Structure formats: C-alpha cells, structure tokens
Amino acid sequence: MPQLAPHIFELLHNQGVQHAFGIPGDFALTLYDALAESKIKPIVMTHEPCAGFAADAYARIRGLGLAVVTYSVGGLNMVNAVAGAYAEKSPLVVLSGSPGVRERRERDLLHHKVKTFDTQRRVYEEVSLYAKTLDNPTTADADIHRALDYAITFKRPVYLEIPRDMVYAEIEEAEHQPPPIKRTDSDALTEAIAETLEMLNRAASPVMLVGVEVHRFWLQEKIVMLAEKLGVPVCATMLGKSVFPEGHPQYIGVYNGEVGHPYVRNIVEESDCLLMLGAFMTDFNLGLFSAHLNPASTIYVTSERIAIKHHEYPNVRLEDFITALCSSKELPHHNPSGITPMKPRVAPANGKMSMSSLLYELNQFIDSNTVVVTDAGDVLFAADDIQTQEGTSFLCPAFYASMGFGVPSAIGAQLADPFRRAIALVGDGAFQMTGMELLTAKRLELNPIVIVVNNSSFASLRMMGHQNADFVNISSINYAEFAKILGGQGFVIETAQQLRQAFHLARESDTFSILDVRISPDDLSPASQRVAYLFAKTLKG
Amino acid sequence: MPQLAPHIFELLHNQGVQHAFGIPGDFALTLYDALAESKIKPIVMTHEPCAGFAADAYARIRGLGLAVVTYSVGGLNMVNAVAGAYAEKSPLVVLSGSPGVRERRERDLLHHKVKTFDTQRRVYEEVSLYAKTLDNPTTADADIHRALDYAITFKRPVYLEIPRDMVYAEIEEAEHQPPPIKRTDSDALTEAIAETLEMLNRAASPVMLVGVEVHRFWLQEKIVMLAEKLGVPVCATMLGKSVFPEGHPQYIGVYNGEVGHPYVRNIVEESDCLLMLGAFMTDFNLGLFSAHLNPASTIYVTSERIAIKHHEYPNVRLEDFITALCSSKELPHHNPSGITPMKPRVAPANGKMSMSSLLYELNQFIDSNTVVVTDAGDVLFAADDIQTQEGTSFLCPAFYASMGFGVPSAIGAQLADPFRRAIALVGDGAFQMTGMELLTAKRLELNPIVIVVNNSSFASLRMMGHQNADFVNISSINYAEFAKILGGQGFVIETAQQLRQAFHLARESDTFSILDVRISPDDLSPASQRVAYLFAKTLKG
Incomplete structure (x- = not known):
C-alpha cells in the first residue's frame, strides 16, 4: 500500500511538477521530510505570499504548480496568492501540514490554532475548487485523485491538508474516477x-x-x-x-x-x-x-x-x-x-526616463528567450504596449491584480522554464512587498531581471484624482544598492542610454539584476494615461 | 444623519484609536479619503501582513487597533495576522473597502473578485468574531456598534466591509444595544x-x-x-x-x-x-x-x-x-x-556572541522606557530569560506563533505608546518576511531597535532533529548594511562589547537601528535547549 505524502508527490511528479514552493514549520516538518525524499525539489521561499505567487506562475507555465506550507501561519499567509490563482484560473495544488489526527483529539489549544482545527480548511474552501483534510486512510486516495483531477481539468487551485501523523500513513488505493465534466454532444x-x-x-x-x-x-x-x-x-x-x-x-x-x-x-x-x-x-x-x-x-x-x-x-x-x-x-x-500588426505607442527618447521610453527599450530587449512578468498597478496597464515575440512568454495578474506578484512570479517562471530569462516589471510599492524574495533567486543561482519603476507613489491610485493625497506616496530607496546587499547587481537608471547599458550587463549576468528606473510620479504609461482620462470623464459624467 | 465611514472613524477615535494601519487600493480609495479627513491618522505600510501585525500590537497596548485595507488583494493578504489576533485575543477592527452595492448588481467580473462578492467576508467569518458588509443604511449603525462592542468586550478581531458607494452614505442612528455578556450572579x-x-x-x-x-x-x-x-x-x-x-x-x-x-x-x-x-x-x-x-x-x-x-x-x-x-x-x-525573584539563566560572556550573552546584554539594556517585542521561533522561547522591568512592556505571539510579527509590531507598539522605545528581537527568517517594514519606521521618524538573530537557519526547526535537513537553512545577508539602505543605522555584532556599544548608539539615535547579531546555527537560547531536549526525549519515548 502506498504512503500518503510520498504517493501525492509521486503523482505530482508524474504530472511534470519538479519544484515545490513554500516554507517549512513544525506541523509541516514530516511533510517536508517526505518532500525532500521525493523527486520534487523543495524551494524554500522567504515569505508565504511569495511562495503562492511563485507556484502560481509555475502552474501557468507548466500546467500544474505546487505550494507546501505549514498550518495557519503558513497557509493563512498565502490566501491572497491562492485567491489570485483561483480568479485567474491557475492550477495550483496547495499542501498544508497540520496537527495530527491523534493530537487533535487529545489537546485543544495547540499553537497556531484559530477557531477550530477546521479553520484553515474552511478558509481554503472560499479560494479553491476543492479543499479536504486527508485524515482517513481509506478515502485519502480518492480525495487525492479528485483534487489533482479538478486542478488539471478546471484550472483552479485545490487544497489538501495533511495531519502530521498521516504523512507516512499507508493508504488504500482507490479506483480512479474521472472528474464530472461536461461531455460534448x-x-x-x-x-x-x-x-x-x-x-x-x-x-x-x-x-x-x-x-x-x-x-x-x-x-x-x-x-x-x-x-x-x-x-x-x-x-x-x-x-x-x-x-x-x-x-x-x-x-x-x-x-x-x-x-x-x-x-x-x-x-x-x-x-x-x-x-x-x-x-x-x-x-x-x-x-x-x-x-x-x-x-x-x-x-x-x-x-x-x-x-x-x-x-x-x-x-x-x-x-x-x-x-x-x-x-x-x-x-x-x-x-x-x-492588417497592420501590433504597434506599441512608445518611442525612443533621450534625456530623462519616462514610462514610454522604458517600454520602448524593453521591447527592444525582449527576444524569444525571455518571459516577461508584470506586477499590478501602472505596470499592468503598461503591458498594453509591451511587445513580446514568442507565444506564452508573458504573465500578469490582469484580473485579480494583486500587488507583489511580479518578483516571486519571475522566480517561479524561470524555474518552470529554465531556457527563458524572466524579466519582471514592477512598481516600487509592489517591490517593497515581495522584492526581498530575490534572496531566493540568488540562492538558486537564477538571474531574473527586475525593473523597478521608482516613482515614490502608488501611481495607479494617484491617477484616480488623488495627486494630492498623502496616502498615495510611498518611501523611496536606492533599489540598485538593495540588489547588491542581496547578492545581485543593481543599476540606477535615469536615461535610455543607462537603461540599454544595464540591459546589456544584466543579460550577461549569472545573478539577478535590479534596474532602478527613476520615473516622475506624474508620468504614466500610455495605457494608464487613458485610464486616468476615462476615470476623470466618469467623475464628470 | 451621520455618514457611514466618518461615523465609524469618530466612534473609533472616541475609543482611543489615533492611527490606522493599511494600504489603500481603488476599492478603498473613498474609504481612505474619509480616513484622511477624520481625526485618525492613516499609516500606510509596505505590505498588508505588516499592517495586520502593527494594528494587532497597537490593539494590545491601546485596547483597540484599526486596520484599513482594500478588497481581496488587501484583506485576503492580512488573514494570517488577523487570525493571530483572534487566537491571542487582540481587539482589532478591520475595515475593508469593496465594490459598490450598485456595481455588484450591474457587473459580474470586477477585478479582485474571487468566487463571489462575499468571498472575503466569508473568509473573515473564520478569523473574526463578527464579520459584516455594511450595505444597508438602515441597519449599518447597529452593525457598527455591535462590531465595536464585540471587539472591546471579547477582545477579538471584528470585520466590517464597506462598499465604495456606501462610504459617505447617510445612515440611520440605531439604539445602542449592549453586547450579550454573561452577568455575574x-x-x-x-x-x-x-x-x-x-x-x-x-x-x-x-x-x-x-x-x-x-x-x-x-x-x-x-x-x-x-x-x-x-x-x-x-x-x-x-x-x-x-x-x-x-x-x-x-x-x-x-x-x-x-x-x-x-x-x-x-x-x-x-x-x-x-x-x-x-x-x-x-x-x-x-x-x-x-x-x-x-x-x-x-x-x-x-x-x-x-x-x-x-x-x-x-x-x-x-x-x-x-x-x-x-x-x-x-x-x-x-x-x-x-521568594527568590526571577533569575534569567543567562550570563555575560566575552568572545563570540551566543544567545545567552545576547539575552544577558538585552536584560541590562531594558529599562522602564522600553517595550520588548519578540517574533516567533527561538526568540520566542528565549523570552523566558528576558527580564523586563515595568508591567505590560512585552509583546509576543506566544500562542499563534506567526513569524514576521516582530518588526511591524514594534512599529505599532511605538505609535501606540510613544513614550516607550520598542526593541524587537527577531530571527533572520522572520526578518526576511517583514523587515522591509522598517521603511515605514523611517518615514514616521520612529526609532525602534531591531535585533536580528543572524544564524542562517530556522533554528527552531533545526533543533527538532533536523540539523542536517537542507530545508531549514536560509540565506544570510548583512542586515546592518540593509538598515543603511532603508535609512536607518546598522551594526554587525560579533562580541558583547560591540553589542553594548551598538545599544548605546541605538539609544541615542532618532532613526531605527538594526543590530545584526551573528550567532552560530548550533546555538540556541536556554529555553530552546530545553525544547530540543524535550523533543528528543519524546522521539525516543
């Protein structure tokens, strides 16, 4: 009879999953042992929101992604990223360690517990297609197959919770029932x-x-x-x-x-x-x-x-x-x-950087060996004028629109497709949320290129009639220096010439690069200028 | 008739709330307008998990805390912190902006949406005592009073969701019903x-x-x-x-x-x-x-x-x-x-730093004007041998035990009680999760002292029989240099002498300080050594 967690990892590996993103914790320690023994490589991230985004990006590229976290402090810290995967149809499998079946019976106040031992599973019911605690060796296999089938068939996240005393439990093999899909008449x-x-x-x-x-x-x-x-x-x-x-x-x-x-x-x-x-x-x-x-x-x-x-x-x-x-x-x-093929509304410019000239230079740099990831905010609308070359070489959170998606997704993307260099275009606000994850890029010897739009503001809120609100301004730092602290290379970019130079050096580099592009808070991408115009028109009308 | 959001902020201000932690977003833009016009100061953080921890710490010290976030990408990114507040009984009020009542009727696929427009409220039902969407001007006031009464009476988080077209809605005043509490016979x-x-x-x-x-x-x-x-x-x-x-x-x-x-x-x-x-x-x-x-x-x-x-x-x-x-x-x-008064099991030491000598020096430094915050992990167990002086001058996540609590809580604590200097004791893993939040300390001109236990590992997992597991090792950086990038001061600490010197300079500083204390991955606080011993004994037995 197969053992529960090793069985799951085997099935996932058969589906092409070679990496698992997450952070261990005491309730997930045995689960991580099983993961480390499997053919799937654990990628320990710095923060669970990043693990979720990275696994989501991996799923978008590979067709299936995996996040492995601990109970509550891990799982509940990844809800936003999983919700984004749900909203944007990304087949992400979440495995969470949790208190053992026996200790749940014997003890009430185990650390990390919120309301009941079911709290986390109930939360995940709201952001996944299928959420189940694998506490029964007789039914576990059917639950596992159902979860994977659902993820693969419907392209949505699924959640399996594994009590820590069930990790190596022997489970009965179930007959594999295909998921309930509509059949074509x-x-x-x-x-x-x-x-x-x-x-x-x-x-x-x-x-x-x-x-x-x-x-x-x-x-x-x-x-x-x-x-x-x-x-x-x-x-x-x-x-x-x-x-x-x-x-x-x-x-x-x-x-x-x-x-x-x-x-x-x-x-x-x-x-x-x-x-x-x-x-x-x-x-x-x-x-x-x-x-x-x-x-x-x-x-x-x-x-x-x-x-x-x-x-x-x-x-x-x-x-x-x-x-x-x-x-x-x-x-x-x-x-x-x-037919007039795509024509980005961007133009080369000398002198100070603008969003338009940034996008122009980016389009020159993109080739068939790159995958571009944007974060939310102005950079998301900006994507309208980014022109990639190959198919499926662009990722963005264009519906769920969560800030912080960019950097961890670049890491997930580059692991999912090692033949393509990831380029992340992120706002400074988003970078402050998840930019620290570049530590993981360094450790894994990945070399994504991260372009930080450094304009000291939430530009996409500013443009909604809030130019003078204090709460849309954010702190600014030297992101190029920040890159060096984390072990990568960094460039302060104020002109197109510097940007081309930095792109060139970044392309040759084995470590990640941060391009700290200084943009005026009043500047916006061409598409965001249209959004601002539409917003103002709506206000008037 | 009062207007909905201004009314809430007025009630909260009357209860001593002077700061609101969060990040604006388009569905929360009007809510932030109302906040900015109120007597409560918006504190824009870098990441929602941090906003939750800061507001939680504020609530622990002030008796009530406030977080104001946007829909899904904000609220769902704060679930873990709010769950921690629930588990550890911290009266935290969460206000979330959300799609307007009218647009919900007219449109189905609004950005940030997960399953239904109720997804976020349903998630919050699992981690708060009371979760309500204020979409009815007739009943809103009663709902608001009930939420605040529940938070204050039962010391748990509550959640109010404010559709963006309801922010300035005129609401009927309700008779104030006291919450259902047991009465003493x-x-x-x-x-x-x-x-x-x-x-x-x-x-x-x-x-x-x-x-x-x-x-x-x-x-x-x-x-x-x-x-x-x-x-x-x-x-x-x-x-x-x-x-x-x-x-x-x-x-x-x-x-x-x-x-x-x-x-x-x-x-x-x-x-x-x-x-x-x-x-x-x-x-x-x-x-x-x-x-x-x-x-x-x-x-x-x-x-x-x-x-x-x-x-x-x-x-x-x-x-x-x-x-x-x-x-x-x-x-x-x-x-x-x-009675033999408290006697920490720590001793001064020269030569290389150990957890014991770190705790010894910390105890020498603590006085009646400090509040100490610890994160989860070895530093949490270590608190056993930290001796504060005054009452209520220590905060930690001793039950929910979420990593990342330390730095943002130090910020929340210092805003809640400006007469006390916050000292955060955090592991390097936890610092990587939320240390970026010191940008906010810099902007607010707060000067917390953050001690980073730099041992390149999740020490509390290592000690559970996982000394040789790859997945308990993490990247290390120079946190002192990191401090300088963010605008604070930083110190690399390898000896007790350097630590005393750094404490002295940190005390005099107007900016935040990071003390990057180099500790061997094999070293543990005295209490964690006992945990490791107990763990090994359990494994054998």
Whole structure:
C-alpha cells in the first residue's frame, strides 16, 4: 500500500511538477521530510505570499504548480496568492501540514490554532475548487485523485491538508474516477460549428479575440493555425496577452476598450463577426467597461460557456469546439495583407526616463528567450504596449491584480522554464512587498531581471484624482544598492542610454539584476494615461 | 444623519484609536479619503501582513487597533495576522473597502473578485468574531456598534466591509444595544470567593499564575495589589509575560513546564493552591504539555471559564471575581521574604556572541522606557530569560506563533505608546518576511531597535532533529548594511562589547537601528535547549 505524502508527490511528479514552493514549520516538518525524499525539489521561499505567487506562475507555465506550507501561519499567509490563482484560473495544488489526527483529539489549544482545527480548511474552501483534510486512510486516495483531477481539468487551485501523523500513513488505493465534466454532444457540436462557419463566411470583417484559456488548455498552436487559415486580425485580452505570438503579422495587440489602442478598438468594435476564444469579460479586459461589443455578432467560447449571438450550447467543450473549427474545410480565407500588426505607442527618447521610453527599450530587449512578468498597478496597464515575440512568454495578474506578484512570479517562471530569462516589471510599492524574495533567486543561482519603476507613489491610485493625497506616496530607496546587499547587481537608471547599458550587463549576468528606473510620479504609461482620462470623464459624467 | 465611514472613524477615535494601519487600493480609495479627513491618522505600510501585525500590537497596548485595507488583494493578504489576533485575543477592527452595492448588481467580473462578492467576508467569518458588509443604511449603525462592542468586550478581531458607494452614505442612528455578556450572579460570586478564600487560607504554598487576559481586561494594578496582600510568588504564562511587573520582588518568572526555569516549575507544580488568573492552557504555555498541574488544587479564572477544582461557575465574570477577591478582608498573608525573584539563566560572556550573552546584554539594556517585542521561533522561547522591568512592556505571539510579527509590531507598539522605545528581537527568517517594514519606521521618524538573530537557519526547526535537513537553512545577508539602505543605522555584532556599544548608539539615535547579531546555527537560547531536549526525549519515548 502506498504512503500518503510520498504517493501525492509521486503523482505530482508524474504530472511534470519538479519544484515545490513554500516554507517549512513544525506541523509541516514530516511533510517536508517526505518532500525532500521525493523527486520534487523543495524551494524554500522567504515569505508565504511569495511562495503562492511563485507556484502560481509555475502552474501557468507548466500546467500544474505546487505550494507546501505549514498550518495557519503558513497557509493563512498565502490566501491572497491562492485567491489570485483561483480568479485567474491557475492550477495550483496547495499542501498544508497540520496537527495530527491523534493530537487533535487529545489537546485543544495547540499553537497556531484559530477557531477550530477546521479553520484553515474552511478558509481554503472560499479560494479553491476543492479543499479536504486527508485524515482517513481509506478515502485519502480518492480525495487525492479528485483534487489533482479538478486542478488539471478546471484550472483552479485545490487544497489538501495533511495531519502530521498521516504523512507516512499507508493508504488504500482507490479506483480512479474521472472528474464530472461536461461531455460534448456531437450533434450540438456540428450545429455550433455550422453556425459559426455561416457567420464567418458571411462576415466582411471577422476578428479573433483570444484569452487566457487558450494557454490554460494548451490550444495555442491550434489558434495560430486557425488564425492563419482565416487570415483575420487577432487580438488578445490583457489576461490572455501573448497566448498568440505577439510578433505574428496578424497580431494587432491587446483589446481593452477605450484604454487600449484605438486601432485595435475600432477593428474589434466595428467587426461584423467577433470570434472570442477563451476570453473572459472582466472589467480589466473590457477597458473598465468602456468596451462596446455587440452580442449579435459575437461567437463566445470558453470552458465555462459557449454562446453564439444570444443562444448557448451547454453541451459543447471549448477544446472540441476549437479542434473542430480548426479542421473544418469550410473556413473562409481573408487576405491578411491589409492588417497592420501590433504597434506599441512608445518611442525612443533621450534625456530623462519616462514610462514610454522604458517600454520602448524593453521591447527592444525582449527576444524569444525571455518571459516577461508584470506586477499590478501602472505596470499592468503598461503591458498594453509591451511587445513580446514568442507565444506564452508573458504573465500578469490582469484580473485579480494583486500587488507583489511580479518578483516571486519571475522566480517561479524561470524555474518552470529554465531556457527563458524572466524579466519582471514592477512598481516600487509592489517591490517593497515581495522584492526581498530575490534572496531566493540568488540562492538558486537564477538571474531574473527586475525593473523597478521608482516613482515614490502608488501611481495607479494617484491617477484616480488623488495627486494630492498623502496616502498615495510611498518611501523611496536606492533599489540598485538593495540588489547588491542581496547578492545581485543593481543599476540606477535615469536615461535610455543607462537603461540599454544595464540591459546589456544584466543579460550577461549569472545573478539577478535590479534596474532602478527613476520615473516622475506624474508620468504614466500610455495605457494608464487613458485610464486616468476615462476615470476623470466618469467623475464628470 | 451621520455618514457611514466618518461615523465609524469618530466612534473609533472616541475609543482611543489615533492611527490606522493599511494600504489603500481603488476599492478603498473613498474609504481612505474619509480616513484622511477624520481625526485618525492613516499609516500606510509596505505590505498588508505588516499592517495586520502593527494594528494587532497597537490593539494590545491601546485596547483597540484599526486596520484599513482594500478588497481581496488587501484583506485576503492580512488573514494570517488577523487570525493571530483572534487566537491571542487582540481587539482589532478591520475595515475593508469593496465594490459598490450598485456595481455588484450591474457587473459580474470586477477585478479582485474571487468566487463571489462575499468571498472575503466569508473568509473573515473564520478569523473574526463578527464579520459584516455594511450595505444597508438602515441597519449599518447597529452593525457598527455591535462590531465595536464585540471587539472591546471579547477582545477579538471584528470585520466590517464597506462598499465604495456606501462610504459617505447617510445612515440611520440605531439604539445602542449592549453586547450579550454573561452577568455575574452575586450569590455565585460570593460562593466562588468564599471557596477561593478557604483554599488560599488552608494552603501552605499558594502561587499566582497570571495570563494575558489580565492585560486585555486592564486588571494589572489589581493583580499587583492582590499579590502583595497575599505575599505569594507570582509567575506568568509566556503569552502573559510582563502583565505582572517582572522587576517585582514577588515575581519569579515564566511558568512553562519542563521548558521553563526549574525553580518556577517546582514552585508551581508543588503548590497546594494554584491561583490561575486570565491564563490559558495552551501547548506553548504548558511547556509543550510537559506541565503537571493538579486540578484539585487549582482555581482557574478566565473570561471564558471559571473553575475551582473540578466544578465551574458559569455565572461569574473574570473582572468581578478579581475585584471581589482583591478587596476581600479575609485574604491570608504569607511572608514574601522567602521568594527568590526571577533569575534569567543567562550570563555575560566575552568572545563570540551566543544567545545567552545576547539575552544577558538585552536584560541590562531594558529599562522602564522600553517595550520588548519578540517574533516567533527561538526568540520566542528565549523570552523566558528576558527580564523586563515595568508591567505590560512585552509583546509576543506566544500562542499563534506567526513569524514576521516582530518588526511591524514594534512599529505599532511605538505609535501606540510613544513614550516607550520598542526593541524587537527577531530571527533572520522572520526578518526576511517583514523587515522591509522598517521603511515605514523611517518615514514616521520612529526609532525602534531591531535585533536580528543572524544564524542562517530556522533554528527552531533545526533543533527538532533536523540539523542536517537542507530545508531549514536560509540565506544570510548583512542586515546592518540593509538598515543603511532603508535609512536607518546598522551594526554587525560579533562580541558583547560591540553589542553594548551598538545599544548605546541605538539609544541615542532618532532613526531605527538594526543590530545584526551573528550567532552560530548550533546555538540556541536556554529555553530552546530545553525544547530540543524535550523533543528528543519524546522521539525516543
């Protein structure tokens, strides 16, 4: 009979998980012993919020991520990061050590306890798809399989709590039951595809708008094939940025209502057939609801809902729809030559750094061996004008929008894909939250490049009519010196020339680099300037 | 009619709250406007976990603390700190901004959302005594009063969520209903006091063991009076450390079973009448259950339960019991001259620093103008041998034991009591979690002294038979240099001489100081050595 924790680690390793992010603690000490004995490498982080973000980023790239924490002081310190993974559909497995089954019976006031021994599991029920304490050797295996199946199938976090006296418990093997998923009805699929083809064939100006599920369900190649067959312009949501290669000649940029590029907006909103694939209608994806999309000309396809115009196809799966559409012989072909590929609204500049010139230089630096991560805040909106090259080489918290995501995610990303250099673009406020995690990059000999937008403020709050509020200003330090203390290299950047120089040195470096880019608090990325304008307009109206 | 948020801030200010800890965000922007206009000063921290710890420490000292955060990315990032406040009975009020009532109706996918708009409130139900969304102007005032009454009466966190369109909503004033508390039955009180007096009068070796509720219910002066009338030895639990002045001649130290000082243990466990006041039977208070207390000779008095021997008095309140006992004319008087006052097991040493010599020098430095805060880990157990002077001049997470508590709590403590200098004793692991918060100390011109035990490991895990595990080792940096980057002063300490010198310079400084004390990973505080011994014994047995 298999032993509980070793069995879990074996199953996870079989799914491609090679690293586990977390921090040990006394209730997780035996669990860490089992982890250290497994084929998965424990990555001890400095702070649980960072462990959550790193494991989330790892999951986004690898298809599954793992965080291993201790009871309450560990697990409850990671709730925000796991909530973000839930909101943005990242398949993250959380394992938490906890008080033993026997000691729970015998003792009431064990340290770390909040209300009851179930407190942490109950909290996790609110931020995960499946939360279970593995206290029964007879049912544990079924619970474990269900958790992993749910994470992989629905792309959401799951939570398993392992009492410390259960870590090496022998468990009964259960028959593996597949998760309850909707199955595609082939007649419904045929009808949906026929209707889609009819709309596409009748349309004069069809457009594809792709979202994050294309990445989560590994449909990137099919989407590119479909786009090339159709010859239509392709844009992405913010959360889905780079699921379609941003260097592709048919790619026109991120669609984001009035916040985004007017060219993209016009093409999307004036299209007579909008094919939305794996994209969610969030406020941040819709330019703070400034989007004008007409359902009557929209084909909306996600794992949760497939709708054409105003009617739904409840019995068709995303993957089956896309596969069938892609292989159809009746796809129309438009001439792609009229498409103007993505054009970031940024320009080179000499003299003092601006967000625009920072983004310009960043775009010059990005290549097929980089993965770009942004944090929340101005840098998130700024992503509108970042142009990556390859597909799936960009990560950001474009819906949950938690500050602090950037630095730990760069670490998770670089472990998940060691062939790509991670570049994190983070605000100074966010850096103060989780920048200390670069200690871990140093220890692991990872060399991410962290660009800190040093403007001494929460710029994205400042721009919402709060230029004069004290509470949007934050302390400033020399982040370049900070890098050196942590064992990396640091650069103070005040001009584009210095930035190019720093990028060059960072590229050659084996240690992490911090680029401390001095930006005026009054400067904003082009997209954030649109947000500020929209905000002011809303206030007036 | 009062406006919702201004009304809350007014009520809180009337209760002595002068500072609010948190970070603004877009859903909390209007709430921060109202805060900035109120008499309460917003203290913008670097990270929400720190805001929670700072507000918790403030609450412990002031009797009420306040954290103001934004939705999900703020509130869910503070769950651990609030859980700690719950576990250790700290009256902390959490206010969170959130999506407006109207926009919740109109829109589904607003950024920061997890499962439903209720996710955060549901999570807070698990870690607070009262959690409510103030979305109704008719009932809001009653909800607000109930929350504040619960926090103040039961010494636990409460949570109020304020949709952003409700911040300035005019609300109806409600009649103030007192919270449901048990009332003292005077006959029951008379009987309980008579029984207690009989036990005390018959006893040859009565002892007082005091706990944290003495502080929470502001009974410190009465307890000293009672102790002096009785002339008996007094000890404290770890969580209750310093509620009784540690410089008092009757004070013998912390009782902690086999972990604590043998003198204290013998006196307590051989006593024929143990008067436990406001003390909880947690594992950490009971020397990891190595305590041997005899219920037949125990009088156990807390706000939750009063028991004499094996029977209970459900209708007697803690405060009434202590007040009545204190003013009784029939208290026996023992001769206190035989009591050996607290004697830390530490000694001065030259040469390389050890935990023992660090604690010795710290004890020399502490005076009536300091408040000492420890973090979790070895430094928490170490507190056994720290001797403060005044009452209520020590804070620690002795039950919930979350790492990262130390630095932010020092900031909260110094704002709560500006006449006392905060000294934080933190491990290097904990410092890496929340040490960045010293940026806030710098901005506020606070000058706490932070002692970092720099031993490149999680020493308290190492000592649990994991000396050779990789995952208990952490990165080391020069914390003295780190201090300078953040704008404070730093000292590398390798000898007692350097430590005394640094203490001297830190005392004179207007900025914060970091004392980077280099300790061998194999060294432990005297109390942790006992824990390690107990742990090894348990493993064998």
